[in-house]
Amino acid sequence: MIDIHCHLLPGVDDGSKSWEMTRAMLRVAAGDGITHIVCTPHANDSYPYDRVEHLGRVAEAQAMAGEWPQLLLGCDFHLSYDNIQDALAHPRRYTVGSTPYLLIEFSDFGVAPGVLESVHRLIGAGMRPIITHPERNATLGKNHEMVLRLVELGCFVQVTASALTGYWGDGVRLSTEQLFKRRLVHVLASDAHDPERRAPRLAAARDAAAKLTDGATAMALVEDNPRAVIEGRPLPYLPDPARAGA
C-alpha cells in the first residue's frame, strides 16, 4: 500500500518530534504493509516550507528506513493567499515528488470565498489538487455539494484512514461514509503524526472501505490510485460522483 499523506519528517511541523519517533513510524508503516510514503510537511503560517531542507531530511529518513518503505517528498499545502501566489510562481515547489499532484488542506475554520477560483488557477498552472480530509473540515465535512464542485473542477479527494475506523468520532465517520456513498473518495491516506495515536496505518481502513464498497475499490484507494499519484499518472479509479439525492 502507498501512503501519500504522512508527517514523518522530524522537527519540521506538528508531526514526528524526533528521529526516534520517525524510526518508530517507519516500523509501524512497514508492519502494516506500506511500501511507499510521501512525507508531507505542513506549509502554513506556523510552519514555513523549505523544499531543499525537507529533501535533506527525506534522504536521512530513507537511510534510516533502508530499502523499504520508499520515501518521497510532498507537502500538506495550506490554501492561503501567500501559498497560492508562491505555488503559481513555482508550480513544482509543493507537489508530490516531481509530479503535478498537490495535496491541499482547507482551513479548519471554514472555506473562504474565492476558494473555487484559487483552485481553478492552480489547475490552470498545471497542478492536480488532491483535497485532504474534507470529512474533518468544519465546512466541507457538512457540505458535500462543495466537495462535488471541487471534484467537478478537477480535484481529487483524500480521506483520512482513521476517519473510517472511528478515531475522529461518529460525526466524522458518518461524513466519511456519506462521501463514499456519493462516490467522492479517490485516495485513503494516514495523515500520520506519530507512531501510536495518529499512526501510519492503512490496512484497517482498507478493510473498512471494502465493507462499504468492494475489495477492488478498497485496493484502488490504497494502492492503484496512490501509486498513480507518486508516478504522476492519471488516476485509474475515477468514480462517477452521485448527485444529491441520487
Ligand SMILES: [Fe+2]
Ligand atoms: Fe496532514
